[in-house]
Amino acid sequence: MTYIEQIKDFSMEYFSLKGKVAIITGANKGLGMGYALAFARAGADLFIPYHGGSTEDIKALVEAEGRRIVFYQGDLLDRDYLKSIPAKCLEAYDRIDILVNNAATNCFADFLEFPEDGWDRVINVNLSAVYLLGHAVAKVMVKQGGGKIINIGSALSYTADAKCPAYVAAKHGIIGLTRSFANELGKYNIQCNAICPGFIYTDVNKAVSDDPVFYKHITGRISAGRWGTLGDLMGTAVFLASRASDYLNGSDIKVDGGFSTVL
Secondary structure (H helix, E strand, O other), X not given: OOHHHHHHHOOHHHHOOOOOEEEEOOOOOXXXXXXXXXXXXXXXXXXXXXXXXXXXXXXXXXXXXXXXXXXXXXXXXXXHHHHHHHHHHHHHHOOOOEEEEOOOOOOOOOHHHOXXXXXXXXXXXXXXXXXXXXXXXXXXXXXXXXXXXXXXXXHHHOOOOOOOHHHHHHHHHHHHHHHHHHHHHHHHOEEEEEEEEOOEOOOOOHHHHOOHHHHHHHHOOOOOOOOEOHHHHHHHHHHHHOHHHOOOOOOEEEEOOOHHHOO
16 A cells, blocks of 8 residues: 555544444443443443442443443452453453453552552552453454453552552553553554543542642643543543554553643
8 A cells, every 4th residue: 555545544434433342341430431431422332340339320321322331240359250251241242342441449548557458459450450351351352353452540650649559559550561461462453552541520539629729739730730521531542442543552641631741
């Protein structure tokens, strides 16, 4: 194909997810809801493993787009549940094209008193489950001839904050794990990349975003001059899930308004 033919081949269909099936962990709330609705609007059907909370809001939003959504409740700390996710998705849809490892947890405590069970829980949900589910889903994608794995990092994938060493360690680990997956799976036409959100408005962090002192402190470090919204993440997620990102592999994309560029 000549370079003129390559240019002419490009269209907005590169960003379409029509006919695709996406697994998004924990997408019944928080940032995951944004990814799920974005994928539905791009044409994908959804399979949502989740731990707790209502599923009604995201169900209504996805079905309003004319797309299917299936929920599968369980605990990512339960390895039998974790390993059953690909099979359950295949039962519902017969394929898996996209995996978003979105679900996460945290534990806050003074460093010298940080509990061992808190460390274990955060590392197991935020890092070990990402590896185990990604490993299991990759086997399906290899048989299908390709796929997309999107891991969710954080601004804390590059720095640290007080009272959450397990979260910081896990999110740093996400970057290394993403690169390892990319290195191992690229030959199978599977791309693995990470989204690293900064400070995004959600119901989950409303308590801290409503704190005027904390809000001012964080906003002062964001060159965009504001906290992010779910809409700021949705386009990045669709890009990484679509054909438009076929030559992007092992990358981590900071969606933080410039937070990580400021001392």
